[in-house]
Amino acid sequence: MRLTENHVTDENLYLNRRQFVKGMTATGLIGIPFIANALDFSKNQNYQEKLKLTDPEHALHYNNFYELGTSKEDPFRNADKLKTDGWQVVIEGECAKPQTFDMDDLLKLEQEERIYRFRCVEGWSMVVPWIGFPLSKLLSKVEPNSKAKYVEFISIEDPNLPGQRFRVLDWPYREGLRMDEAMHPLTFMATGIYGESLPNQNGAPIRLVVPWKYGFKSSKSIVKIRLVEKQPLSSWMVATPSEYGFYSNVNPNVSHPRWSQAKERPLGSFFKKKTLMFNGYENEVASLYKGMDLKKNF
Structure with a gap:
């Protein structure tokens, strides 16, 4: 991942992200119920890239989380409808x-x-x-056996969630990874963002983050993880199989039927930039797909 000067984050903005978010809370830009307690965490220096961070105002307000609604503003507006008390994650299979x-x-x-x-x-x-923590740390606790070829992630199902009152998707939301993808060091279970516990609109209290894949692959509000032998069907594969494949790797050379992937617009910017293969993580993950046709296996 070769970085240029325009990727570098302003040092003061980065070090004061908590104060920034809390200041937004005080001014009413972020609703108090959606900013949780600060977490105890260390900074893994292997993953402290000098990238320009997205302004929290954008990252916390512009979300796809269909359980809370289909517009980008719905997840923030309806965040209080997601109840996370007593949350549990079942791992089985x-x-x-x-x-x-x-x-x-x-x-x-x-x-x-x-x-x-x-x-x-x-x-x-x-x-x-x-x-958060690497998914591999969690999976190692249940000791996957030789039949565990894939990992399926199942999100919350609650008829009281405004988005789940409509059959936009076949609820609950499901996603999956191949076992080697799931165990890759980059694959992450997130419990927080910007120094705080994960807010509801971003997938509280725990979500998946797979940075070399498109965002819909990173399941939110996970309640169950299943280790399975056969490739699971994801929700978007079921809903629109011609548009969504299992792998969902960021590939600027393969256009979605509705959106070119050659360029992207960083939130908060009017200008687009070139999309990087595997979202900039080609050196780390390309070996997982050696010999595969990445246009066919999209």
């Missing part, structure tokens, strides 16, 4: 030790901050400092 984890259990895993690029198939992008 092809493993020796299936378990149910409370959020307290998950937060006891060492939390670290990683700065990642995030790219939506719709053509917009952002750079945010996630807090």
